[in-house]
Amino acid sequence: MKYGETLRQRSIPAWSHHNIDYDDIKHFIKEQTTAGKGKTISIPGRNDEKLQQFENSLFAILADQHNRIDLFVRSKAGEIRRRLDHSRKQLKQLSVRSASVADKRIPVSRLERYGRLENDVLKAGDEIKSLARFTSTQRTAFRKLLKKYKKWTGSSQLEDRLREDVLDDPKSFTKLDLGPLLDDYSSTLQQIRTLYETRVQQGSGRSTPPEGNAPDASSAISKLQSAVQSGSKVEFDTTIATVPLGENGTFASYFVHPENVVELQVLLLQHARYYLSRSRSNSVTTPVSASPPSESNFSQNAADAADYFALEADDAERFAQETNSLTINDREHRPGTTPQRAKLCARWNDDEDAVVASRSGNGHSQLASVRKKHVYALFDRTSSFQCKKAVTFEDAEQGVKAIRRDLESDPSVHPLYAFASSRSRFVGMNNGLQKAVLATLDTGITNQKIEAGKAAGRKLSFPFAVLLVRQEGAFAGGLLAALDQSHLVERIPGFSMEYHAIWETHESPKIPAPFWLPVLSRDIRKLPPPAIPRGSSTADVTPSSRGSVNGVTDSTTAVETTRSDSVMVPEELDVPPARSFRKKRRRGYPPPQQPARIEQRYWSEYDHPEDGSDDGGDAYVIYIDPNEKSTLDTLFDRLGGLFGRRKSSGDEEGLLTEASSIKDDESSSDEAPAPIAGAPRQRSYGTIRPASATHTIRYIAPPATSRTRPSMPHMTPICYVASLVILMMAYILAMTGRRKSAYEVDFGVIFAIASSLFFAVVGFGCLLRLPHVSYPVWGLGIFVLIVDAVGSGGLLAWMLG
Known part of the structure; x- marks a missing residue:
C-alpha cells in the first residue's frame, strides 16, 4: 500500500x-x-x-x-x-x-x-x-x-x-x-x-501490611517484590532473568519499531511506572535518512549511549540444543523455567557494579558481585584472577571464588557475546502480595562476539526495540491485554535474545536459525485504528464518565485504567473535525524556470491577501462595504436629497479611485502619512504565477464628520403638508364640480385621494427610519396619518353616494 x-x-x-x-x-x-x-x-x-x-x-x-x-x-x-x-x-x-x-x-x-x-x-x-x-x-x-x-x-x-x-x-x-x-x-x-x-x-x-507477612504469597512474587524494594537496577534485571516462573507466571516478548518507542512508553505508564528512572536514550528520535533500517535506526544509540550491559558464557552447542528442546508454550508459561538459559551471565550498568548469575541444573542461581572493570578478567582462564581486588565487600569474595571454580572446572564453558542497550524498567502500579508485573524496554541493542577474553569483531545491531514483560499471579486484562490489542508492538512468542545473539555472533551450522528471523526483515509497523467519525456513540462519552470514582477503579488510581490502547485517546481526538475526513485539494506547483525569484507559497483559507510577499503577483481583493444600504433606504435618501442641501466638494472624495490617482502635492508633503497598512502586497500561492505588476483598487474612506440628526426628518413634514393640501383640494373639487363633467371630476378626486394617502404613508415611513423619536413627534405623525385616512375615506364614501 x-x-x-x-x-x-x-x-x-x-x-x-x-x-x-x-x-x-x-x-x-x-x-x-x-x-x-x-x-x-x-x-x-x-x-x-x-x-x-x-x-x-x-x-x-x-x-x-x-x-x-x-x-x-x-x-x-x-x-x-x-x-x-x-x-x-x-x-x-x-x-x-x-x-x-x-x-x-x-x-x-x-x-x-x-x-x-x-x-x-x-x-x-x-x-x-x-x-x-x-x-x-x-x-x-x-x-x-x-x-x-x-x-x-x-x-x-x-x-x-x-x-x-x-x-x-x-x-x-x-x-x-x-x-x-x-x-x-x-x-x-x-x-x-x-x-x-x-x-x-x-x-x-x-x-498497608508489610510485604513479608503474607503467608500465601508465592516465592516468585516475594522475590520480585524484594528486588523492587532494593532500589538496585542490577538486582532488578538479575531477578527478572533468574527467578523461576510461578504457577501463573508469564514471560512475554514484543518487538517495537523505533518510531513507536515513545508512544509505547506512554501506554506502559498508564499501567505501570518507571523503576527509579528511565533511559535517556529511549526518547531520542531516529534521524531522517534514506539508509536501510539496520544502519539508520541506531545511529543515535552509539556504544557511549548504552546504559545496560551483559556478558554471557556457556557452551554454544549445548545451549542451542537445550533451547530448541523447549516448546513456545514452555518458554513462556512452564513453571520453573527461567528467562536466562545460559550458564553464566554478568550484568551491570553505568552506576552499579556487576552481578554475576550462575545457573545450576536444578534451576537455582548463585549470585556474586564484582567490579565492572574486572568482569572480562573473571571469564578469562588464561590469566590469574585476584578476587580481593575484584570485589567491593569482603562478603562477596566467597561467591566470586565459587563462580571462578565452576568456570575453570568446565572447559566447554567460555564467553560467547557481549550485549549492550539502553534500558528502561517498569513496575506495575497494582503490584501486591498476589500479583506482580515487571517489564524492561531495550533500544539500540548491539551484540558483539567475545574472543580471547575481550570483545572482537564488529557490533551487530538489532533492528527493533525489545519489550519483555514478566507477570506473576492471576490477572484479568491489565498490561498484557492492552499490549496484545495495541498496534505499537508485535508479539513474538518464545523469543530469546540469548539465542539470537549466539546464533548471530557465531554463525555455526549446528545452531539453527531462529524462527523469528523473517520478522526482522520486514516493517512491523501497523496501521493505527481508524478515526471515529462524527455521530458515533463514543462521542457521547463525557469526562465525568471516565473520571468518576463511582466506577470500577484500581487500588492506586482514581480513574479506570484498564481500557485498551485503541480507545485511550483524548476527547478532542476521539471525534476529529469534519475536515479531517476530507482529502486535501491537489496543489499545482509552478515550473522551476526562475527558482531564484520564486518563493513557493501554499494557499490557505485563513490567509489574508494583503499579507503576501513583495516580489510580485496579482492580488485579488473582494471588498464588502459595511455601510451598504438597501434599495428602500436608497430611495428615501434620494427623495430626501431633492429637498436637502447639496453635498460639498469634500463629501465627494469617498470614491473608488486608482491607487495612482493620489495628488502629487499630497504624496510629496513633508507631513505625508506613512503607507497604508492595508496596502496589498504581492504573494504567490503556488497555483498562480507571479506577474510583474500588481493591479489593485483602493478605497479611500471619506473623513468622518460629526453632525446631529434632527428629531424629525425633512421629508416627514413636507409629505404631511402635501397630503393635507391635496386632500383639501379634493374636497373643493368635489363640491364645486360641474354636473356635465362628472366623470372627469370623479377621476380627479380619486387621484387626489390616492396621492394624499401616498404622501401620508411616505411621511410616516420616514419617521419610522429614525432611531430616536420623541413622543410628541410620534403623536403628531400618528394624528396626521389618522386625519388623512379618515378624511380620504369620508370623501370617497360621500362621492360614491
Missing part, C-alpha cells in the same frame, strides 16, 4: 490539516522527472541546469513544509508542558488542603477532584503519544520523498543539502526529545495515585 494513501491514518486524524503535502510534492517530483510534454530528463552524473533549478525549487518547498510542521509541533509541545505544570500546581494545592484537615473523613467531592485531576494528566499523556505519532509520520514522509527524488533523478545532493541545512538542525522537530515531557507525566501521575491511595487509607483507618 502506498504511503500517501495511509498518511492520514498513520498521523493524527484531528491534525490532518498540519500534515505534509505528501501527494502534491510527490506528484510535482514525478511530473518534473518524467519525459514527455516538452520536458527533458537529465543524465545522471552530469551537471544539468534544469535539474539544478528543479532541485532548488523542491528544496524551497520541503523547507517551507518543514517550517510549518515544526511550528505546530513546538506549539503543541509547549501546550502539553503548560498543562502538566498546571496539573502539578493543582495537585500541590489539593495535597496542602487535604493535609490541613484534622478529620480523617474525606468528602466524596475531594476524591472526585483526584479523579478529575488524574484524568487531565492521562489526557496530557495521550497528547504526548499523539505528538510522537505525528512527528514520526512526518519524518517518515520526508524520508520517502527524498528517497523518491533520489530514485527518479539519481542525485543525492538534495538529501544531503536538506539534511545539513534543515533536518539536522538541533531545533528541528525531527530532533525533538519528548523525554522531559515523559518524566513530568510519569512523576505527576505517580504523585496523584500515591496521594490518592494515602488519603483513602487514612479515611478507612487501614495501613
Whole structure:
C-alpha cells in the first residue's frame, strides 16, 4: 500500500490539516522527472541546469513544509508542558488542603477532584503519544520523498543539502526529545495515585501490611517484590532473568519499531511506572535518512549511549540444543523455567557494579558481585584472577571464588557475546502480595562476539526495540491485554535474545536459525485504528464518565485504567473535525524556470491577501462595504436629497479611485502619512504565477464628520403638508364640480385621494427610519396619518353616494 494513501491514518486524524503535502510534492517530483510534454530528463552524473533549478525549487518547498510542521509541533509541545505544570500546581494545592484537615473523613467531592485531576494528566499523556505519532509520520514522509527524488533523478545532493541545512538542525522537530515531557507525566501521575491511595487509607483507618507477612504469597512474587524494594537496577534485571516462573507466571516478548518507542512508553505508564528512572536514550528520535533500517535506526544509540550491559558464557552447542528442546508454550508459561538459559551471565550498568548469575541444573542461581572493570578478567582462564581486588565487600569474595571454580572446572564453558542497550524498567502500579508485573524496554541493542577474553569483531545491531514483560499471579486484562490489542508492538512468542545473539555472533551450522528471523526483515509497523467519525456513540462519552470514582477503579488510581490502547485517546481526538475526513485539494506547483525569484507559497483559507510577499503577483481583493444600504433606504435618501442641501466638494472624495490617482502635492508633503497598512502586497500561492505588476483598487474612506440628526426628518413634514393640501383640494373639487363633467371630476378626486394617502404613508415611513423619536413627534405623525385616512375615506364614501 502506498504511503500517501495511509498518511492520514498513520498521523493524527484531528491534525490532518498540519500534515505534509505528501501527494502534491510527490506528484510535482514525478511530473518534473518524467519525459514527455516538452520536458527533458537529465543524465545522471552530469551537471544539468534544469535539474539544478528543479532541485532548488523542491528544496524551497520541503523547507517551507518543514517550517510549518515544526511550528505546530513546538506549539503543541509547549501546550502539553503548560498543562502538566498546571496539573502539578493543582495537585500541590489539593495535597496542602487535604493535609490541613484534622478529620480523617474525606468528602466524596475531594476524591472526585483526584479523579478529575488524574484524568487531565492521562489526557496530557495521550497528547504526548499523539505528538510522537505525528512527528514520526512526518519524518517518515520526508524520508520517502527524498528517497523518491533520489530514485527518479539519481542525485543525492538534495538529501544531503536538506539534511545539513534543515533536518539536522538541533531545533528541528525531527530532533525533538519528548523525554522531559515523559518524566513530568510519569512523576505527576505517580504523585496523584500515591496521594490518592494515602488519603483513602487514612479515611478507612487501614495501613498497608508489610510485604513479608503474607503467608500465601508465592516465592516468585516475594522475590520480585524484594528486588523492587532494593532500589538496585542490577538486582532488578538479575531477578527478572533468574527467578523461576510461578504457577501463573508469564514471560512475554514484543518487538517495537523505533518510531513507536515513545508512544509505547506512554501506554506502559498508564499501567505501570518507571523503576527509579528511565533511559535517556529511549526518547531520542531516529534521524531522517534514506539508509536501510539496520544502519539508520541506531545511529543515535552509539556504544557511549548504552546504559545496560551483559556478558554471557556457556557452551554454544549445548545451549542451542537445550533451547530448541523447549516448546513456545514452555518458554513462556512452564513453571520453573527461567528467562536466562545460559550458564553464566554478568550484568551491570553505568552506576552499579556487576552481578554475576550462575545457573545450576536444578534451576537455582548463585549470585556474586564484582567490579565492572574486572568482569572480562573473571571469564578469562588464561590469566590469574585476584578476587580481593575484584570485589567491593569482603562478603562477596566467597561467591566470586565459587563462580571462578565452576568456570575453570568446565572447559566447554567460555564467553560467547557481549550485549549492550539502553534500558528502561517498569513496575506495575497494582503490584501486591498476589500479583506482580515487571517489564524492561531495550533500544539500540548491539551484540558483539567475545574472543580471547575481550570483545572482537564488529557490533551487530538489532533492528527493533525489545519489550519483555514478566507477570506473576492471576490477572484479568491489565498490561498484557492492552499490549496484545495495541498496534505499537508485535508479539513474538518464545523469543530469546540469548539465542539470537549466539546464533548471530557465531554463525555455526549446528545452531539453527531462529524462527523469528523473517520478522526482522520486514516493517512491523501497523496501521493505527481508524478515526471515529462524527455521530458515533463514543462521542457521547463525557469526562465525568471516565473520571468518576463511582466506577470500577484500581487500588492506586482514581480513574479506570484498564481500557485498551485503541480507545485511550483524548476527547478532542476521539471525534476529529469534519475536515479531517476530507482529502486535501491537489496543489499545482509552478515550473522551476526562475527558482531564484520564486518563493513557493501554499494557499490557505485563513490567509489574508494583503499579507503576501513583495516580489510580485496579482492580488485579488473582494471588498464588502459595511455601510451598504438597501434599495428602500436608497430611495428615501434620494427623495430626501431633492429637498436637502447639496453635498460639498469634500463629501465627494469617498470614491473608488486608482491607487495612482493620489495628488502629487499630497504624496510629496513633508507631513505625508506613512503607507497604508492595508496596502496589498504581492504573494504567490503556488497555483498562480507571479506577474510583474500588481493591479489593485483602493478605497479611500471619506473623513468622518460629526453632525446631529434632527428629531424629525425633512421629508416627514413636507409629505404631511402635501397630503393635507391635496386632500383639501379634493374636497373643493368635489363640491364645486360641474354636473356635465362628472366623470372627469370623479377621476380627479380619486387621484387626489390616492396621492394624499401616498404622501401620508411616505411621511410616516420616514419617521419610522429614525432611531430616536420623541413622543410628541410620534403623536403628531400618528394624528396626521389618522386625519388623512379618515378624511380620504369620508370623501370617497360621500362621492360614491
